[in-house]
Amino acid sequence: MSMGYVFVKQSRPLIGEVSLSGAKNAALVIMASLLLTRGKSILRNIPALTDVYEMILILKSAGAIVEYDAQENILNVDTTHIDPQNLNQEAIRKFRASILILGPILAQYKEAKIAMPGGCAIGARPVDYHIKNFQKLGAEVWQDQDCLYAKAPKMNAQRLVLDYPSVGATENLLMALTLVDGESWIVNAALEPEVLDLITVLQKMGACIEVCPPAMIKITGVSKLNPVDHSIISDRLEAGSLLIASSITKGDIFIPNANAYEMELFLMKLEEMGHTITVGKNGEGVRLKATKTPRAVSFKTGPYPGFPTDLQALMMAAQTIAQGNCNIVETVFENRFMHIPEMNKMGAKISATGHYAQLEGVQGLVGTDVIATDLRAACALVLLGLAADGETRVQNGVHHWKRGYETLDEKLRSLGAFVELR
Numbered sequence: 001m002s003m004g005y006v007f008v009k010q011s012r013p014l015i016g017e018v019s020l021s022g023a024k025n026a027a028l029v030i031m032a033s034l035l036l037t038r039g040k041s042i043l044r045n046i047p048a049l050t051d052v053y054e055m056i057l058i059l060k061s062a063g064a065i066v067e068y069d070a071q072e073n074i075l076n077v078d079t080t081h082i083d084p085q086n087l088n089q090e091a092i093r094k095f096r097a098s099i100l101i102l103g104p105i106l107a108q109y110k111e112a113k114i115a116m117p118g119g120c121a122i123g124a125r126p127v128d129y130h131i132k133n134f135q136k137l138g139a140e141v142w143q144d145q146d147c148l149y150a151k152a153p154k155m156n157a158q159r160l161v162l163d164y165p166s167v168g169a170t171e172n173l174l175m176a177l178t179l180v181d182g183e184s185w186i187v188n189a190a191l192e193p194e195v196l197d198l199i200t201v202l203q204k205m206g207a208c209i210e211v212c213p214p215a216m217i218k219i220t221g222v223s224k225l226n227p228v229d230h231s232i233i234s235d236r237l238e239a240g241s242l243l244i245a246s247s248i249t250k251g252d253i254f255i256p257n258a259n260a261y262e263m264e265l266f267l268m269k270l271e272e273m274g275h276t277i278t279v280g281k282n283g284e285g286v287r288l289k290a291t292k293t294p295r296a297v298s299f300k301t302g303p304y305p306g307f308p309t310d311l312q313a314l315m316m317a318a319q320t321i322a323q324g325n326c327n328i329v330e331t332v333f334e335n336r337f338m339h340i341p342e343m344n345k346m347g348a349k350i351s352a353t354g355h356y357a358q359l360e361g362v363q364g365l366v367g368t369d370v371i372a373t374d375l376r377a378a379c380a381l382v383l384l385g386l387a388a389d390g391e392t393r394v395q396n397g398v399h400h401w402k403r404g405y406e407t408l409d410e411k412l413r414s415l416g417a418f419v420e421l422r
Contacts, residue, residue: 004398006378006409008385009418010367013290014251016415020239020258021047021406022073022232026194028097029171030201030232031055034077035062035084035104036175037205039227043075046232047406050399054091058098061088062105079227082109089115089147095403099127099168102150103176106139111151116143129169133160137173137180157182157221165190165215165303171198177219178207186217192304193262197233204228236262238405240311241379243267243288244318245412247275248387250290253415258286265307269315272297273322296322296361300329313339313380319359320348321387328357339377342370346381346388367392375404386417398422 022045032055034041046052048070056066056075065078084105092098092115105112116127127148131141137160139152157180162169170190175198177184189195191211199209199217205225210218239258246253247270260267261283271277274291296319301309309332319326320343330336337352344350345368349360367390372378378400385392398421401409409419 003396005422006382006394006397006401007420007422008367008382008392008394010389011249011386011417014246014249014253014386014412014415014417017254017256018242018411018415019256020234021045023194023197023235023237024049024051024404025097025167025192025237026197026232027052028055029100029194029198030230031059031075031077032097032100032104033175033198033201033205034059034064034079034228035082035101036108036178036225037079037227038082039080040076040078041227042229043077044073044229044231045234046073046075047235048073049406050403051095051097054094055098057088057091058101061086061091084109084112087114092117097168099130099148100172100175102130102134102148103172103174106134106150106152107155107176107179110153112149114148116146116148129162129164129166130172133162133169133173134176136160137176155180157184159185159187161187162189164188167192167195170195170217174198174209174217174219175202178202178205178209178222178225180219180221182221184219184221186219187215189215189217190303191215193233193236193259201228201230204230234259237308237310238408239263239286240266240308241314241383241405241408242411243270243286244311244314245383245386245415245417246288247273247290247294248318248321248383249417250292251415252287252289254285254287256280256285259283260286263308265305266311266315269297269299269307273318294318294322296324296326296359298326298328301332303332309333309336310376312336313376314383316350316357316359317343317380317384320350320362320384321365322361325358325360328359330355330357336374338373339380342373342377342381343384345370346384346392348384364389366390369393369395371395372397372400375400379405379408382419386419
């Protein structure tokens, strides 16, 4: 079955104002957290994405009554009658964030069977961090080739230390611990803005949670959580995508609902390239006016507040036509350089060994047919197409695009880009 392609032509400088959709990575986990409650909740600013629709299928299969207004981005979920015995395992297999239903179901319903989740082929996201820490809480957890199984008649409060500040493991354990009697800690926790948005939701539900320095979360269990009304934060990764689109076309755009404080290192690197960044009061609102002569800058991905791995491919795209050489280090996923051969087809000069890439800026790029290997690579190749002579077709691009970007193609067109999903 064809996954469609994104058709791109070289574009003039992108100019104008554009607003962000809700953050996918916050929406999915907060949707999963509703399984901790009984009653009617309202989630606002939920983006109309493929993964969101898959999570809706999962919630419905668990017995929730779900109504979604994709035009208004409002999701109504009634969890009064949940029975997780008949989960839609096919929907669970389709995306990685589906693993986040494990914690809520185990805490509320004491046992779970969940298909091993899929998603972009960017490298291993082992569920080991999830499994061994649920075992420390007293759960019995095992897996076969297809499914993950867990039983926990009673979980005990613990101090959990993560080997790595995994976002998924932090979120899964955090949700489960809200209903575990006693005081628990997650040490070396992930504290991405999306995790903090989840914490806000859980606190609204009645959870007792405190974020403590340097990277710890204290959870005091409660007996019950209540339905919630909450608006999801804006998508900082979409903000990064739009800002790089402006930089790569030498444009000038303003994003009124972008939070600069959530992407300070990324913005600093854009400034080092020579672009002018203007930030609004209290960090709300970001404008990028691109330089005509960008400089190549080196960067290294890492857990928040480090440089986001989800913006690595896009930032690499921006470096391809910058002046000079740079080094790029990917520390989060081992397969997140699969876009490099596709970029080189367009005239980029990039080589990679393991987690390290070396890039030499070029004078120009040429449009051609390329293949998107994952969500962010698809966007990066589209942005390269905006700067390349001629036409670019990003094969498999529509499938990936719709998983992570609500109407980004429309937003790019409103700024002057030639981008079509076909």
